[in-house]
Amino acid sequence: MKKPAIDHGKLDRIVAAARRAAEERGHGYREQALGMYPWICGRCGREFTRANLSELTVHHRNHDHDFNPPDGSNWELLCLYCHDNEHQRQLEHALGHAAGAADEPAEAATHNPFASLRDLMKPR
Numbered sequence: 001m002k003k004p005a006i007d008h009g010k011l012d013r014i015v016a017a018a019r020r021a022a023e024e025r026g027h028g029y030r031e032q033a034l035g036m037y038p039w040i041c042g043r044c045g046r047e048f049t050r051a052n053l054s055e056l057t058v059h060h061r062n063h064d065h066d067f068n069p070p071d072g073s074n075w076e077l078l079c080l081y082c083h084d085n086e087h088q089r090q091l092e093h094a095l096g097h098a099a100g101a102a103d104e105p106a107e108a109a110t111h112n113p114f115a116s117l118r119d120l121m122k123p124r
Helices: 008-026 029-036 080-099 117-121
Strands: 056-060 075-079
């Protein structure tokens, strides 16, 4: 069985394209933020290394991913968990204002999950 001939020209083009893509990513806001700030979550303080750096995200403080000033004033490094939490809080805040719940006092809880606990604890 003969091995197919390697097209070195095609291989060179693929490598060159990969290098260009890496260079462009290096100038993206994530790489800028990682170069600008320490690799620590801005909320929980968890520290990151190259081994787990993929778990550190860039959060846009004003939630506009197109607003990327070069001084990094719209960026905050957050771990995946804190980043998800921040977006969940933003959603809940928006939904609360849409429903008018922010202006109304919260209703008192009526469910008591331990209501029948005393009966369960009685000796048989």
